[in-house]
Amino acid sequence: MMFASDLDGTLVYSHRRLAEETLNVSIRNVEVFNGREISFMTEKAIALLRDLSNEMMFVPVTTRTVEQYNRISLFREEIRPTYVITSNGGVVHKNGKVDMHWQDYIRTKINRSVASVKDVKRRIEEIAGASQLESIRVVDEFFVYLIIKPPLSPERFKDYTRLAAEIGWVFSVQGRKVYFIPSFINKWDAVDYVSKKEGKKTVYTAGDSNLDVCLIQQAEFGLIPRHGEAAVNFGHLGLTQKTGILASEEIIETILSKRLQLIPGIR
Secondary structure (H helix, E strand, C coil): CEEEECCECCCEECHHHCCHHHCCCCEEEEEEECCEEEEEEEHHHHHHHHHHHHHCEEEEECCCCHHHHCCEHHHHHCCCCCEEEEHHHCEEEECCEECHHHHHHHHHHHHHCCCCHHHHHHHHHHHHCCCCEEEEEEECCCEEEEEECCCCCHHHHHHHHHHHHHHCEEEEEECCEEEEEECCCCHHHHHHHHHHHHCCCCEEEECCCHHHHHHHHHCCEEEECCCCCCHHHHHHHCECCCCCCHHHHHHHHHHHHHHHHCCCCCC
């Protein structure tokens, strides 16, 4: 069995995701950046995830780069997954080393792609204009990531959607963060690669954004946090009852219960 999960907005939460109902809940900081505490989990979720990682293979699957992933102290110091998938499926790491077989596969796809990352970045800049963009960058030569100056107008949303459809990429808006990613760089393909490599026939997943929908659709079982971007159009695939940081506890508890259901004699 394997549990492949998105991190931000699914298991790990920023300050802006900490709702009032968490005031009486024990919360721990799990990431510091530039001297600021920026990401959190509840102590209960951490304990549950520790139990889960002892019972099955836990694979973090994130749009973060490996440098951004490594900022999460929990995964450096306490829970050390054998496999980590970063850059939205672009890079697979095993015991801290890049899986070169997967890397070569992705590079081949990129080289054969009709639209180059640099061209897409240029077209986004032309559509948005300097007044709309706070920052824009190419991530690991795989995809384009931008931070917008809110709000994203309906007209601009249509422009971005049209561009993504034209070039065969995926377009996702997560608050002020906007992603343009080639469709062949996705979380499920990387998870499927790892599961087959390790002989894991049962895969459970979780994720909050539209970039995680492929995980939920293809897995044996998947959950979307009720607050997530993906909940709007894909909630029928499986939603948590809880929202915000408390959803992570529900997700992990649900996956643990699914594991018990597969053990003969336990119902």
